[in-house]
Amino acid sequence: MIKTAREQELLGAIDPGKIPFHVAIIMDGNGRWAVEKGLSRHEGHRQGVETVRETVKNSSELGIKVLTLFAFSTENWKRPATEVSYLMSLPEKYFKSELPELMRNNVQVRLIGDREKLPRKVQKAVEEGSEKTKNNSGMILNFALNYGSRAEILMAVNRLINDTRDGKIKGGINEKTFSQYLYTSALPDPDLLIRTSGEMRISNFLLWQLAYSELWFTDVYWPDFSKVHLLEAVFDYQRRKRRFGKIQDSER
Ligand code: IPE
Ligand code: IPE
Ligand code: MG
Numbered sequence: 475m476i477k478t479a480r481e482q483e484l485l486g487a488i489d490p491g492k493i494p495f496h497v498a499i500i501m502d503g504n505g506r507w508a509v510e511k512g513l514s515r516h517e518g519h520r521q522g523v524e525t526v527r528e529t530v531k532n533s534s535e536l537g538i539k540v541l542t543l544f545a546f547s548t549e550n551w552k553r554p555a556t557e558v559s560y561l562m563s564l565p566e567k568y569f570k571s572e573l574p575e576l577m578r579n580n581v582q583v584r585l586i587g588d589r590e591k592l593p594r595k596v597q598k599a600v601e602e603g604s605e606k607t608k609n610n611s612g613m614i615l616n617f618a619l620n621y622g623s624r625a626e627i628l629m630a631v632n633r634l635i636n637d638t639r640d641g642k643i644k645g646g647i648n649e650k651t652f653s654q655y656l657y658t659s660a661l662p663d664p665d666l667l668i669r670t671s672g673e674m675r676i677s678n679f680l681l682w683q684l685a686y687s688e689l690w691f692t693d694v695y696w697p698d699f700s701k702v703h704l705l706e707a708v709f710d711y712q713r714r715k716r717r718f719g720k721i722q723d724s725e726r
Contacts, residue, residue: 478702480702481701481702481705484702484705484706484709485705487709488536488705488708488709488712489712490537492712493536493537493538493708494538494664494665494666494688494708494711495538495539495540495662495665496538496539496540496541496542496661496662496663496664496665496666497533497538497540497541497542497664497665497666497667497668497707497708498541498542498543498544498664498666498667498668498679498680498683498684498687499529499541499542499543499544499667499668499669499670500544500667500668500669500670500673500676500677500679501522501525501526501543501544501545501670501696501699502669502670502671502673502677502695502696503518503670503671503672503694503695503696503697504518504519504521504522504695504696504697505518505519506518506671506695507521507522507695507696507697507698508521508697515557516557516560518695518697519560519561519564521697522696522697523564523567523568524697525696525697525698525699525700526543526545526568527568527572527575528700528701529541529543529699529704530576530579530581530613530615531575531579532701532704533613533704534579534580534581534612534613536704536705536708538613539613539614540613540614540616540661540662540664541613541614541615541616542586542616542617542618542658542661542664542680543615543616543617543618544618544621544677544679545565545617545618545619546561546562546587546618546619546620546621547618547620547621547622547677547678547679548587548588548620548621548622548625548678549622549677549678551620562592562593562595562596565596565599565600565603565617565619566595566596566598566599568599569583569599569600569602569603570599573603573606573607576603576607576610576615577606577607577610579612579613580610580611580612580613581607581610581612581613581614581615582604582607582608582609582610582611582612582613582614582615583600583603583604583607583615583616583617584604584614584615584616584617585600585604585616585617585618585619586616586617586618586619586621586626586657586658587617587618587619587620587621587622587626587657588620588621588622588625588629589619589620591620592619592620596619600617600619614661616658616661618679621657621679622678623676623678623679623680623681623682624678624681626656626657626682627656627681627682629655630652630655630656631655633655634647634651634652634655652682653682653683656682656683658680658683663683663684663685663686663687664680664683664684664687665687665688665711666687666688666690666707666708666711667679667680667684667687667688667689667690668690668691668692668704668707669689669690669691669692670692670694670695670696670699670703671693671694671695671696672691672692672693673691674691686716686718688711688714688716690707690710690711692706692707
């Protein structure tokens with residue numbers, strides 16, 4: 475594919491030694507993208523899957539180690555049944571066509587969210603995707619499906635209560651212990667959060683884990699999010715000063 479001038483420029487300017495380890499994306503704006511083009515919302519979601527394919531490839535090539543994609547929230551069940559049902563048909567299609575490519579790119583698929591309440595066919599598709607890619611050692615592709623951060627926190631609290639009752643936890647609960655009870659237990663917190671479509675909110679996504687993430691927003695709708703936008707986000711990220719509450723030597 476031909477690289478645009480801006481893409482070339484960004485590729486030259488990005489420091490390969492400082493790629494964010496974990497990038498999380500709120501993939502928003504499929505519906506508006508479609509409606510503005512006179513298409514059905516389904517078309518927006520279909521195109522959104524194409525952007526997922528591209529973004530997975532681009533992220534893995536760039537050296538991102540964990541990519542978490544918000545695909546369906548616990549609140550998205552409130553949408554019309556036809557839209558929910560269309561969205562629930564996508565994981566199966568995605569894995570069917572994408573597995574060979576995921577294998578070629580050494581990508582390991584995982585899922586975060588309440589899988590029990592997902593239709594059986596979705597559970598099966600994601601479980602197969604995870605199972606077949608579990609020995610891949612490249613980028614972790616973490617799909618957030620039926621994910622809600624408040625529900626996740628409550629799940630962790632309830633499990634903690636049970637384990638405390640069973641005597642499995644001695645002493646108090648610290649941040650590290652708490653993190654281990656979340657769906658993301660095995661993963662470091664996101665370094666960079668991207669949200670598309672111009673909305674400036676978190677929408678119940680990774681509330682605990684985003685405590686110190688760098689946030690990057692763009693007006694671009696998810697179906698139009700391309701490599702150049704990913705590079706812009708990473709380039710911007712590399713120019714941020716992450717203080718974690720401290721001050722840097724140069725600021726003393
Ligand atoms: C994101 O696009 C996909 C999901 C939330 C499932 P939307 O469907 O939210 O698109 P808009 O925000 O209505 O444009
Ligand atoms: C957030 O998008 C959820 C996903 C991207 C899956 P929404 O479109 O559901 O968010 P709100 O409703 O605008 O906050
Ligand atoms: Mg939306």
